[in-house]
Amino acid sequence: MEIVAKLPRGDWLWPAIWMMPTHSVYGTWPASGEIDIVESRGNNYDFPQGGRDHFGSALHWGPYSGVNAYWRTMGQTTLKRSDFSKEFYTFGLEWTEDYIVTYVNNRIHQVMYIPFTEGGFWQRGEFIKYNATEESNPWRPAEEGGKTHHVKAAPFDQEFYLLLNVAVGGTNGYFKDSTLKPWVDGSGREMRDFWNAVNQWYPTWGSADERGMTVKSVKMWQEGKC
Secondary structure, rough: OOEEOOOOOOOEEEEEEEEOOOOOOOOOOOOOOOEEEEEEEOOOOOOOOOOOOOEEEEOOOOOEEOOOOOOEEEEEEEEEOOOOOOOOOEEEEEOOOOEEEEOOOOOOEEEEEEEEEOOHHHHHOOOHHOOOOEEEEOEEHHHHOEEEEEOOOOOOOOOOOEEEEEEEOOOOOOOHHHHHHHHOOOOHHHHHHHOOOOOOOHOOOOOOHHHOOEEEEEEEOOOOOO
């Protein structure tokens, strides 16, 4: 799959190109998975967490919401002397029975490569080791009473759908609290404080085209089988 797009410019804008499961076969998030092809920030390149010259890819997975092992399956890239809001870039995903890869412009410029390994994501996550409990494995093979015939890939062995969106701000830590940020997560005043700082962030948003994600094309191919 390839999406040709230009990402937005503006402080606290949060563009994303991502995928969610069509059916939550293995349970509620993140047990049934999430694929983040692109997550970026519209802030300037000197933003500490990375601005519009930077984006990350990740897989989200875990037996329940409190145990999301995305940090084991992620990658990132940063441009030099440019950013993703200045021109169109091709954001790609290659998803096979053996791996998931994301890339920018062509397959050579790989951002994230996650091979599907023996033991699957349950073993990759070492959930029992880290939690010291006998958590229930949502990706058990069918012969053990589970729902998958592809243990190596589950939960990424099901149908997913594509989302393209631009969010503003957030309170989940994607924009970490700092002196640069006009609101504090969990304060109960986040939206009010953000709006009170409108004269700081609104001028960075530019024109209507610049503050949105401009999409030129979305192409998907499915590997044929004999």
